Amino acid sequence: MAQEGTEVESIKPRVPNYNLNLFSIFTAFIGLSTFYTVESQFLNSYIIKVLNESAYLVAFMVSFSALGGLIFFILAGSISDGLPNNKWGRRRPFALGGVLAGFFMALIPFQPTYFMVFFIDVVLLGIFGNMANAARKAAIPDIYPIETRGSVNGWMSLAELLGGAIILGVSFLALALFPVTETQVGDQIVYSDAEPLHLITLITAGVMTSICCLIFYLSLREPKIDYEPIRWTIAIKNTFSVKELKQNKSFMKFMFITMFVQISKYTFEPYLMTFVMSSVISTLQVGLLLICYGGGMALAFRLFGLLLDKNPRKKITLIAVLFMGGGFSLVGIFANLNNLGPLEITMSCIGIFLGFFGYNGLIICQYTWAQDLFPIEGRGKYAGIYNVVFTISQVPGAFLGAWLFESFGIQYVFLGAGIIAVLFGQLYRLADETYLKREINQQD
Numbered sequence: 001m002a003q004e005g006t007e008v009e010s011i012k013p014r015v016p017n018y019n020l021n022l023f024s025i026f027t028a029f030i031g032l033s034t035f036y037t038v039e040s041q042f043l044n045s046y047i048i049k050v051l052n053e054s055a056y057l058v059a060f061m062v063s064f065s066a067l068g069g070l071i072f073f074i075l076a077g078s079i080s081d082g083l084p085n086n087k088w089g090r091r092r093p094f095a096l097g098g099v100l101a102g103f104f105m106a107l108i109p110f111q112p113t114y115f116m117v118f119f120i121d122v123v124l125l126g127i128f129g130n131m132a133n134a135a136r137k138a139a140i141p142d143i144y145p146i147e148t149r150g151s152v153n154g155w156m157s158l159a160e161l162l163g164g165a166i167i168l169g170v171s172f173l174a175l176a177l178f179p180v181t182e183t184q185v186g187d188q189i190v191y192s193d194a195e196p197l198h199l200i201t202l203i204t205a206g207v208m209t210s211i212c213c214l215i216f217y218l219s220l221r222e223p224k225i226d227y228e229p230i231r232w233t234i235a236i237k238n239t240f241s242v243k244e245l246k247q248n249k250s251f252m253k254f255m256f257i258t259m260f261v262q263i264s265k266y267t268f269e270p271y272l273m274t275f276v277m278s279s280v281i282s283t284l285q286v287g288l289l290l291i292c293y294g295g296g297m298a299l300a301f302r303l304f305g306l307l308l309d310k311n312p313r314k315k316i317t318l319i320a321v322l323f324m325g326g327g328f329s330l331v332g333i334f335a336n337l338n339n340l341g342p343l344e345i346t347m348s349c350i351g352i353f354l355g356f357f358g359y360n361g362l363i364i365c366q367y368t369w370a371q372d373l374f375p376i377e378g379r380g381k382y383a384g385i386y387n388v389v390f391t392i393s394q395v396p397g398a399f400l401g402a403w404l405f406e407s408f409g410i411q412y413v414f415l416g417a418g419i420i421a422v423l424f425g426q427l428y429r430l431a432d433e434t435y436l437k438r439e440i441n442q443q444d
Helices: 018-050 055-081 092-110 114-143 149-177 195-219 232-239 242-247 249-261 263-276 283-310 313-334 342-373 376-386 388-392 394-407 412-430 437-443
Strands: 181-185 188-192
Touching: 018 055, 018 092, 018 114, 018 149, 018 188, 018 195, 055 092, 055 114, 055 232, 055 376, 055 388, 092 114, 092 195, 114 149, 114 195, 114 342, 114 376, 149 195, 149 283, 149 342, 232 242, 232 376, 242 249, 249 263, 249 342, 249 376, 249 388, 249 412, 263 394, 263 412, 283 313, 283 342, 313 342, 313 412, 342 376, 342 412, 376 388, 388 394, 394 412
Parallel strands: none
Antiparallel strands: 181 188
């Protein structure tokens, strides 16, 4: 367990199979980013636009999918943690779950009923997708020592960006080739010709997920563990133990702080593409905003990773929230879509660049800091527990974003997100530091 100021594990300056494992986990992140981008967007769209079902059925499926994902992630992580040293590894077998998840995703566009889509998403994708999810999340702290995790997580943020960009590019191309038509029938909008778009997107995502997770399985090289694994049934039982919570209070404190900070993400994220693709913005302005968005995200993945390798987590995390807050505040003040003059578009571009530079940096900081705090013998399980952060924070974030959008205008969702990031981000001052470089140097 990590204690304040350092981490209780051997610090090795050289990591065996560093580049091979980096490639392996990077590939897994690309595939699963593709998988979850489609699972969170296009499965819902398939129900509405292909099956012509109600949005309430989508909400029903999304709710059960989130609950199932939480349970299956913790369960998969606990089983993985409980495996002993063997020739197959402890995380590698769970990568094969991603191969099956991709296969089942590719079957969805052939399903004629809502109930089959519901079963595949909630049960099959929930079980097998989270097997691979647990494997990739636990593999990083298993393999990489504390002074290299920042840059590794930076590379993983790039992989997630690439995976999402690839599948969105495929979907935009499919939509251009096979437009979806909308017809008003009474009070209801009926969609037609939506099958090709979803067929191409879902099959592409399924194939990519399966291939990437197979590469992950074949190429991952895991280190041997030097402790007695905890059987998964005992691990699950201990999850609700007050004694275990007290032993890992640094992690629990960090998790609750992050839960509040993450509200900022869900305040603006549902409206990002609506903002960028607004019909009142010219093609040139859209291009400038997207370039600034991509530039900020790309710069963050490398710079924040390197900074985290050489500096305390707390210091770099607080810098990230300031960039995010300052950048998004500029967007909220200047990005009035009905009046985008030269000054407004310039300041909006600067705000988008700085805001997403800080936003992606914050994500890298959060994952790196959390991994430091995962107990060595329970990293898979605690990666699943940490996932609660992203489930619970969606509710207040979504309602706050909707209120800002409807009451003041779309640009104010960024202002709200920036303010929340800065204010709640100060709570990280209360979290326990895990990395002091001078103490690491003294151990070498």
